[in-house]
Amino acid sequence: MAEMLKIDNIHKTFHPGTINEKHALNGVCLSLDEGDFVTVIGGNGAGKSTTLNAVAGLWPIDSGKIFIGGDDVTRLSEHKRARYLGRVFQDPMTGTATTMSIEENMAIAARRGESRGLSWGITKKERGEYRRMLATLDLGLEDRLASKVGLLSGGQRQAITLLMAAIKKPRLLLLDEHTAALDPKTAAKVLEISDRIIAENHLTAMMVTHNMKDAIAHGNRLIMMHEGKVILDIRGEEKKKLTVEDLLHQFEKVSGEEFANDKALLS
Amino acid sequence: MAILMSLDPMALLRSMPGAFAQGLVWGLMALGVYITFRLLDFADLTVDGSLATGGAVAVMLIRGGMNPWSALIFAFIAGMAAGFVTGMLHTALGIPGILAGILTQISLYSVNLNIMGRSNQAVSVDKYPLVISLRYISDSTGTRIQVFTTSILFCVVTVAILYWYFGTEQGHAIRATGCNQQMARAQGISTNFHTVLALMLSNGLVGLSGGLYAQFQGAADVNMGRGAIVIGLAAVIIGEVVFGKLCAGKHFAFAYTLLSVIAGAIIYYIVMNIVLWLKLPSDDLKLFSAIIVAVFLAIPYLKTRYKGKERAHG
Ligand SMILES: Nc1ncnc2c1ncn2[C@@H]1O[C@H](COP(=O)(O)OP(=O)(O)OP(=O)(O)O)[C@@H](O)[C@H]1O
Ligand SMILES: [Mg+2]
Numbered sequence: 001m002a003e004m005l006k007i008d009n010i011h012k013t014f015h016p017g018t019i020n021e022k023h024a025l026n027g028v029c030l031s032l033d034e035g036d037f038v039t040v041i042g043g044n045g046a047g048k049s050t051t052l053n054a055v056a057g058l059w060p061i062d063s064g065k066i067f068i069g070g071d072d073v074t075r076l077s078e079h080k081r082a083r084y085l086g087r088v089f090q091d092p093m094t095g096t097a098t099t100m101s102i103e104e105n106m107a108i109a110a111r112r113g114e115s116r117g118l119s120w121g122i123t124k125k126e127r128g129e130y131r132r133m134l135a136t137l138d139l140g141l142e143d144r145l146a147s148k149v150g151l152l153s154g155g156q157r158q159a160i161t162l163l164m165a166a167i168k169k170p171r172l173l174l175l176d177e178h179t180a181a182l183d184p185k186t187a188a189k190v191l192e193i194s195d196r197i198i199a200e201n202h203l204t205a206m207m208v209t210h211n212m213k214d215a216i217a218h219g220n221r222l223i224m225m226h227e228g229k230v231i232l233d234i235r236g237e238e239k240k241k242l243t244v245e246d247l248l249h250q251f252e253k254v255s256g257e258e259f260a261n262d263k264a265l266l267s
Numbered sequence: 268m269a270i271l272m273s274l275d276p277m278a279l280l281r282s283m284p285g286a287f288a289q290g291l292v293w294g295l296m297a298l299g300v301y302i303t304f305r306l307l308d309f310a311d312l313t314v315d316g317s318l319a320t321g322g323a324v325a326v327m328l329i330r331g332g333m334n335p336w337s338a339l340i341f342a343f344i345a346g347m348a349a350g351f352v353t354g355m356l357h358t359a360l361g362i363p364g365i366l367a368g369i370l371t372q373i374s375l376y377s378v379n380l381n382i383m384g385r386s387n388q389a390v391s392v393d394k395y396p397l398v399i400s401l402r403y404i405s406d407s408t409g410t411r412i413q414v415f416t417t418s419i420l421f422c423v424v425t426v427a428i429l430y431w432y433f434g435t436e437q438g439h440a441i442r443a444t445g446c447n448q449q450m451a452r453a454q455g456i457s458t459n460f461h462t463v464l465a466l467m468l469s470n471g472l473v474g475l476s477g478g479l480y481a482q483f484q485g486a487a488d489v490n491m492g493r494g495a496i497v498i499g500l501a502a503v504i505i506g507e508v509v510f511g512k513l514c515a516g517k518h519f520a521f522a523y524t525l526l527s528v529i530a531g532a533i534i535y536y537i538v539m540n541i542v543l544w545l546k547l548p549s550d551d552l553k554l555f556s557a558i559i560v561a562v563f564l565a566i567p568y569l570k571t572r573y574k575g576k577e578r579a580h581g
Contacts (some may be wrong), residue, residue, distance in 0.1 A: 078452045079451075079455050079458070083455055093447075094447070094449050095450055095453070096447070097443045097446040099442070100439070100442055100446060104442075108454050108456070109454050111454075111455075116435075116439070116456070117437060120436070121434055121435050121439035122434075
């Protein structure tokens, strides 16, 4: 199976040389095969978001290399890297342009990685396609193609952002706590949609979550991060048998600390 | 009472066509302001300079023998160059948007003086076949209609082009950049490139408007753009307040919105003309404009704050 993502010993320090200096990534290594769906857990500030942001290219990393589908993307700027990626963020406001309509947002996503010229930003043929895609969400959005995204709820926006992320069949889908801002029922629905989209499109995906049960129930791999490193990598049969207690125990063993995260314990 | 008696209604009536035409010409500039202020979400202060640049370029080229229509093309290009500089200051050098605009605006003052060789230059309508002129308005009904048709033509064609452009892939990319940079970049849009592009387009329109206005008044002046940004904002805001509800949700809503910006500029000049006619001190005009803009910019904010409080109490 082909390697889809390779993170090779990356380091990142924010605000170096100041009192705010923060060594956020401390030699992260990770390799994902095509079709892998890995869930990412870890305490607050463990470096989960920073790892995803490094892959997405928000800022240059200090050292190490990142390959997506064999291409070295380490030096590519964020918008150039976007062609390889689909991204959904924690804040439902982040993933869409609120002053634009649903169909315009989708049309923008459908042109990810292509040059944007003077042809129509959206064609009639696309509209039919988007209507069909929105219908699969079962949120009644297929009749609201021309509505501004700003009028929609957080759950509806996340669902649309998921469609947009998958629309170009990215090599890698990055989900950073994309259900954390939603109420439990909506979160479950968006998670279900995520599962379906990943399966239908055979996507390789990374999903950060604070919910250990979700982390166990979804995907075929699970990694745990701590202090800017991957400290646990569980896959296959071993992952299927995991329990929350196992994870907490493993965490204490590897890190030598208690898992100080109320949110994770409660959920 | 004596003051009221001294007001001549006919004088007001006579001044209206001029105000109307002026509103149309400045409406083009207001469209430029709309692009940056509303679509790109960038308060661009370049316009005070680029308006005069457009005027200076057009006037000097006409004096040098160029056809007044062609001169407008160069006024547009000169405006685009100004927008490019502001864009690069902001995106390539990381200077905050407002400051980038101010820096360009200030430097354009010198540039404009250099273009004209002094602080103002005239183009007489007697010597050159100007596209529009204030003189045509008072001359005869025929020439007056010519001024209106020409300036309305400019506005309508510009609105049509902008309507088309912001429906293209590139136009969508600019709108996404203005709305949500994170989303834009995640979708592969270079926010820097599209910011520069929008600033160029906007200031191109401002330059064009300056070129037309210089012909209209028969001269370019290094100070002709002073306060232009406030007039542009006033036009945008008046358009939104007066016509906003009418435009929303319609087919071609965006075209109506653009037209309402021009209508806003016309209303602005009619109101200003009435203020002048009332013999209110013209020194205070800029103060009035600024107050109007400040009030209308504050209304949406105060509304949401008031609503928020209501909810908190209820
Ligand atoms: N852009 C940034 N500038 C400065 N510091 C940052 C930046 N991004 C992250 N950090 C810091 O890096 C560390 C790792 O943060 P990160 O967001 O990756 O944690 P996380 O694992 O996603 O945690 P959480 O579960 O709270 O989201 C934190 O100490 C954070 O404050
Ligand atoms: Mg995070």
